[in-house]
Amino acid sequence: MLAINWKFNKCKLTNIFYRSRWRLALAYSALMFCMFLVIIFLSYRGLIWAVSSEQARELSGVVRDIAEAEAILMQRNTYPDDLGYRERMFFYAYNNAGELQHFSKAPPRLEDDVLQIIHEGRVPLAEEAVFERQMDSDRVIMMTASYVRIDGEIVGIVYLGKDVTALYKGLTKFYYFWGIVSLLALIVAMVTGYYIAGCVMAPMQAAYERQKQFTADASHELRTPLSVVMASADLLSHDASIQSPFLQQVVADIKDEVKKMSKLVGDLMVIARNDNHAERLNVQEFDLSTSLEQVIRNMQPLAEKKHIALLGNIAEGIVYTGDEHKIKQLILILVDNAIKYTQEYGSVTVAAKYGKGRKISFSVADNGMGISSEDCKRIFGRFYRVDKARSREMGGNGLGLAIAKDIVDAHHGYIYLESKLGEGTTFSVELPQLKK
Ligand code: ATP
Ligand code: MG
16 A cells, blocks of 8 residues: 555644744844855855955066066176065076076075975966975964066066065964954844744634634533533423424434534534643553453444444553543544445454564554545645535534654654555654653
């Protein structure tokens, strides 16, 4: 059988607002954080670009000056000690034979690395390159080179460098500083997000609470008049003075409708109580096998009416700790559905056993009409009925499975179903033992 399996997590309605509030707060702070990271990254890259392009411009201007000065010095063949190079700058001028003609030394910590870079030919001509990390002293230098020309003829080459460590370190510090600021911003965004989400949720939550309370009050208030109408209809149905078959039918119809309404009101009350957590579980140890047998016995007449074989495959002595009344109600809902939605001469099987780790599991399987995969997704929703007209005809309100799910949730368990249209449906329940 191609199985459609829906597993429902424990999901309390009351948690919806709390979880939505957190979800909104997290989404808002994640968005803010991402925006902050993008801004920091872009401003860091922008600053690096601005600073290094200025440095590069300065360097290429200076290297041209030095190349021109070197050309004059080479022509004169006299070299002064000092060319007056600028702050943190150094240069090395070579002739075409590769002999060092003139230089302004790099700081001793950098010199070996600088000479290595020059000898490896890594300094680009008329362009600037940044060298970092390979410097032992964790320094950053920027270098460029220019040919020395006399009358247009290349007579040598000048390598110019500048120690830009301070600038780069400053930028890195800026990066870290904004990293810390963005973490603080994340915290602020989370707190603000949580607060704003709370403000947004408050009216919705209040409306939801009011609606819950209204359902509870309305169903409670409807019970008394309904009992009165039922009692009156009962009286009328036993009144010998009503002879007209038409009136007798009217009274019978009233009784029928009032019965349906009473069931609806009763179901609404259960749902409203579950939503309001008005009812606490009456947890106790009981023999689940006996409860299941009992439900099967009680439902036997209903099954016989449709010539349905209601069978039990229940392991003996299954002990469960939970709310016996609610568990019986759960089994009843599932067996009632199985009988209701199975054609005449069909079969319904109730099975139960111990699962893993003293969990209990039971199932109600039928070979009835089955449920489509689309409907499976929504079947536990309130007032959801696959075939509304047919279900209403059978006296269904579409609340049975919603109540069943509430009961399973309250016991921290799972309910899932496997079904195939036209072949049948199996509802399975897994429940952990509760603590008394
Ligand atoms: P209520 O239980 O409130 O009297 P209901 O039986 O219509 O009314 P649910 O028990 O919640 O409501 O079931 C919802 C719908 O799921 C039903 O209307 C029916 O269409 C479908 N359904 C439930 N159980 C089965 C089943 N065993 N086989 C086929 N369809 C089912
Ligand atoms: Mg039902």
